[in-house]
Amino acid sequence: xxxxxxxxxxxxxxxxxxxxxxxxxxxxxxxxxxxxxxxxxxxxxxxxxxxxxxxxxxxxxxxxxxxxxxxxxxxxxxxxxxxxxxxxxxxxxxxxxxxxxxxxxxxxxxxxxxxxxxxxxxxxxxxxxxxxxxxxxxxxxxxxxxxxxxxxxxxxxxxxxxxxxxxxxxxxxxxxxxxxxxxxxxxxxxxxxxxxxxxxxxxxxxxxxxxxxxxxxxxxxxxxxxxxxxxxxxxxxxxxxxxxxxxxxxxxxxxxxxxxxxxxxxxxxxxxxxxxxxxxxxxxxxxxxxxxxxxxxxxxxxxxxxxxxxxxxxxxxxxxxxxxxxxxxxxxxxxxxxxxxxxxxxxxxxxxxxxxxxxxxxxxxxxxxxxxxxxxxxxxx
Ligand code: NZQ
Ligand code: ZN
Numbered sequence: 565x566x567x568x569x570x571x572x573x574x575x576x577x578x579x580x581x582x583x584x585x586x587x588x589x590x591x592x593x594x595x596x597x598x599x600x601x602x603x604x605x606x607x608x609x610x611x612x613x614x615x616x617x618x619x620x621x622x623x624x625x626x627x628x629x630x631x632x633x634x635x636x637x638x639x640x641x642x643x644x645x646x647x648x649x650x651x652x653x654x655x656x657x658x659x660x661x662x663x664x665x666x667x668x669x670x671x672x673x674x675x676x677x678x679x680x681x682x683x684x685x686x687x688x689x690x691x692x693x694x695x696x697x698x699x700x701x702x703x704x705x706x707x708x709x710x711x712x713x714x715x716x717x718x719x720x721x722x723x724x725x726x727x728x729x730x731x732x733x734x735x736x737x738x739x740x741x742x743x744x745x746x747x748x749x750x751x752x753x754x755x756x757x758x759x760x761x762x763x764x765x766x767x768x769x770x771x772x773x774x775x776x777x778x779x780x781x782x783x784x785x786x787x788x789x790x791x792x793x794x795x796x797x798x799x800x801x802x803x804x805x806x807x808x809x810x811x812x813x814x815x816x817x818x819x820x821x822x823x824x825x826x827x828x829x830x831x832x833x834x835x836x837x838x839x840x841x842x843x844x845x846x847x848x849x850x851x852x853x854x855x856x857x858x859x860x861x862x863x864x865x866x867x868x869x870x871x872x873x874x875x876x877x878x879x880x881x882x883x884x885x886x887x888x889x890x891x892x893x894x895x896x897x898x899x900x901x902x903x904x905x906x907x908x909x910x911x912x913x914x915x916x917x918x919x920x921x922x923x924x925x926x927x928x929x930x931x932x933x934x935x936x937x938x939x940x941x942x943x944x945x
Pocket of ligand 2: 626708733759762831845
């Protein structure tokens, strides 16, 4: 194990009717003016909006709404939210949705407290926000684990970059698996694959020796695969949804990352692909992972063999990657770039731009070059 300091800032309320039981108590320490943030309107169709508004009204809160947060949230949307939060002098941001709503709100929370341009501040000057409006997260789409960390993935459309910015973690997260029941099937599965990806990306970070974090990561991967298979039989299986909801949180709450370095090269490739195509995050990862792993399997043979044996019950490192690819197919996830929903045709020229602008990780089994990222992407055509 490498040295680490671990502290956890997010209070978690998990389970059936958690919002009804705990939202008032969770908001009690904060001021009365709430910025209620959400996406394109699913919460209005599934009753979540009405339930939350009822609770906020009952608690005597003043509510300002910030809606229309899109998947793969943009920096322009962040600026819109920050201007609103500042103008209305809100005390607290209540983010209701999935990773996109949480990420947008994390940066809104920081941008609203400074006149400096947050992107420039972080990306150019490597300074991180010290002051934020406190926020809480109500999860309606699980998979990213974004409700349990201080990172936010934002798309800067002008610069053609989708990347992680640092902010503060939510003060609390409310996770009711029943809130996810109205999610479209494809999103349930792509979200769960994102969870699997987080655990794999953490596990495959270069490490000199195995440690407890490896074992925990393998357990999360195995549980995620088992419960995704249960959903293939019954997409409304609430036990499977519950397990996956906590797998998702566990994969990104920092626990798997203690005492080790991580990989996350597949995420860097997917994020840049997303910057150019606006593709679904989990689906993009599903296409990229097997191709990336075939490139690096020889650089971490023991880890890949252990992954193959523990997660998929096969023998060799290569068989493990084949099993992962077969599992992706079994789940009905895309296996080729052409199957992704993209706002623009995915050509070799576009992939060259994606590869050349992709962040290269130095803590994976073997650092890639931009040319090798391009090779990986073209193998996915
Ligand atoms: O916008 P609405 O109408 O709410 O619809 C959303 C959206 O279309 C819908 N949805 C959410 N809850 C629903 C529902 N539909 C019906 N019933 C419900 N209960 O689901 C769609 C997808 O939502 P989104 O938030 O975009 O999905 P996800 O949670 O997968 O988040 C993806 C974003 O998170 C980033 C990704 O890059 C992407 O931008 N990530 C954030 C991470 C983090 N901060 O830790 C880590 C991840 O690796 C990831 O990069
Ligand atoms: Zn992810």
